[in-house]
Amino acid sequence: MHGHDSSAVSAEVYLATPFAFALLAYAIGVGLQRHRGRPWPWWRSALWVAGIASAASGFVGPLAAASHGDFVAHTWAHLLVGMVAPVLLVLAAPVTLALRSLPLVPARRLSRMLRSIPARILTTPAVAAVLNVGGLWVLYTTPLFEAMQRSAWVHLFVMAHLLLAGYLFTVSLIPVDPAPHRAGYPMRAAVLVLALAAHGILTKVIYADPPMGVPVADAEAGAMLMFTAGDLVDAVIVAVLCAQWYREAGRALRRSAAPRPA
Numbered sequence: 001m002h003g004h005d006s007s008a009v010s011a012e013v014y015l016a017t018p019f020a021f022a023l024l025a026y027a028i029g030v031g032l033q034r035h036r037g038r039p040w041p042w043w044r045s046a047l048w049v050a051g052i053a054s055a056a057s058g059f060v061g062p063l064a065a066a067s068h069g070d071f072v073a074h075t076w077a078h079l080l081v082g083m084v085a086p087v088l089l090v091l092a093a094p095v096t097l098a099l100r101s102l103p104l105v106p107a108r109r110l111s112r113m114l115r116s117i118p119a120r121i122l123t124t125p126a127v128a129a130v131l132n133v134g135g136l137w138v139l140y141t142t143p144l145f146e147a148m149q150r151s152a153w154v155h156l157f158v159m160a161h162l163l164l165a166g167y168l169f170t171v172s173l174i175p176v177d178p179a180p181h182r183a184g185y186p187m188r189a190a191v192l193v194l195a196l197a198a199h200g201i202l203t204k205v206i207y208a209d210p211p212m213g214v215p216v217a218d219a220e221a222g223a224m225l226m227f228t229a230g231d232l233v234d235a236v237i238v239a240v241l242c243a244q245w246y247r248e249a250g251r252a253l254r255r256s257a258a259p260r261p262a
Helices: 004-036 042-056 063-068 069-090 094-102 104-114 117-122 125-141 143-151 151-175 185-208 215-256
Strands: none
Touching: 004 042, 004 094, 042 063, 042 069, 042 185, 069 151, 069 215, 094 104, 117 125, 125 143, 125 151, 143 151, 151 185, 151 215, 185 215
């Protein structure tokens, strides 16, 4: 029993390490900006901490443990890792902080990586939407969900996919950092509408036809939670997208109205 507890604690320490490193790296970047006389906005730091905490909750801690056998707990983990955390992390502008804080050579390498073909493809709204929403359909309509409940490794892989796919999807729609390929606002809006529709339909499918091994009552409660709480996160994305679109339209209008040199 003691050995089992020790191994569980060791696993949690390993799983928590990447999140602790992310917090430390961001804090170092903030400290460097302050030292150079360019204070980093405190609210972006708060968003980063909240985003890392949301993401970590699906990997370590009581919620992660409960999500293995409780579909409602799993739904909470899914929402925090795949929806809440990506929005918070994107709005924290970690790439901008990295580009400002890194030495010249690593900053140039990061900039080249952002302009690479794989980065351009992965941050295209349509591709990111397929990875994100399409991955959810695969998870809940195939035996993958049952496998996730049986295997800690499959569970880890699925949660990591939720986080990364959610981040790419959010970056493709409401980029704050320098982005390799920013699609036009009409395209982003169209992809967002289609993704919201696909996510809404999926919640109804889960409600009517629970994933393998999930009791009907749990599936209904989880589907309702996914629908309502997911809509709240989606509303934030819509609001940020509209604000960015409005700001860009205002800048374009001012440029067109500016007097041209003779």
